[in-house]
């Protein structure tokens with residue numbers, strides 16, 4: 001199996017490439033990544049060593065922008081892919097509130113450029129990685145299904161919904177074999193520390209205040225990243241063309257509950273929790289009905305929240321150097337700009 005994986009130096013993409021080399025014998029992977037602030041080739045160091053040019057040659061990294069049609073065409077001219085898995089995106093809601101424009105360029109135009117290149121190269125399957133956020137926000141009851149109407153509330157989720165519609169258009173108009181996966185909040189190794197769990201781990205470890213938005217009662221459905229990767233691969237290998245598959249972790253938690261779990265694991269006091277100004281347009285609750293993926297793909301999350309958060313905290317504690325390394329100058333600038341005005 002020869003795959004083009006985009007955004008493979010980010011959190012989920014890197015976990016997926018590790019998953020592929022652990023579970024898919026003989027696979028070959030080209031990882032196309034622009035290396036934005038969120039892209040870190042160190043996430044794939046062991047893959048590069050074993051499978052890069054000085055290893056068995058089954059892994060190749062290309063630094064390129066998915067929205068750059070010429071660069072993308074060059075990659076397709078050089079390789080024949082069985083499938084494309086598109087993880088590349090601007091992924092942080094707060095940054096999209098600060099500046100929506102890179103979200104449109106990468107998440108919408110980038111997806112369209114990739115779809116076009118894959119169509120022209122007659123690639124067997126295109127897997128587009130989307131999110132539960134395209135459905136908007138839930139009240140206290142119910143879950144999102146694949147037929148829940150799209151109602152995105154942030155520039156990030158609007159850009160993801162726009163890309164999903166573009167994928168749908170390529171299926172309907174050109175008969176392309178594409179599958180969309182929509183997943184809930186991931187957590188686990190290699191997540192950039194702007195996102196809730198690694199951010200709170202980092203700040204709690206240092207005894208710094210933990211900025212919780214609003215009343216802390218917003219609910220997310222947490223899925224351990226390895227489970228999401230397995231779901232994506234099932235969608236690639238077993239999914240029906242033109243289908244959307246939801247994935248979730250069956251682990252609804254309020255933000256306060258997540259933060260308290262991290263504090264308890266680190267033996268830090270709850271007095272570090274600081275309620276700050278709410279995120280504008282903050283979705284109240286997400287929860288995924290993934291019964292379609294369970295039925296058609298045999299998907300079920302293997303990690304419950306207690307096991308997943310334990311493994312995650314252990315990983316960040318053992319990889320302090322990784323955490324410190326990704327907190328570059330650009331990270332500090334965003335943190336100051338975003339949180340400076342909230343406390």
Ligand code: NAD
Pocket residue numbers: 006007008009010011012013032033034035036037038039040064065066067086087088089090091092106110129130131132160182183184185186187192
């Ligand atoms: P991330 O921000 O950690 O990584 C994104 C990666 O994409 C980085 O390596 C970055 O360098 C790369 N990238 C960004 N713009 C690019 C461009 N123009 N061209 C090529 N590469 C580019 O994101 P993540 O959390 O790993 O999310 C991956 C995908 O999964 C995204 O599409 C996101 O919308 C989706 N998703 C994320 C979650 C979550 O909880 N993190 C949940 C559901 C869906």
Ligand code: DAU
Pocket residue numbers: 091092093094130131132133183184185186194195196197199211212213214218219220255279286
């Ligand atoms: O649901 C899937 C989505 O999950 C993905 O599509 C996105 O790419 C991913 O970033 C994530 O989005 P969220 O906005 O849910 O994740 P984030 O980690 O930013 O926030 C999780 C919750 O924690 C949310 O309710 C906002 C809250 N929060 C977040 C931060 C960073 C805080 O209270 N304080 C914070 O400092």
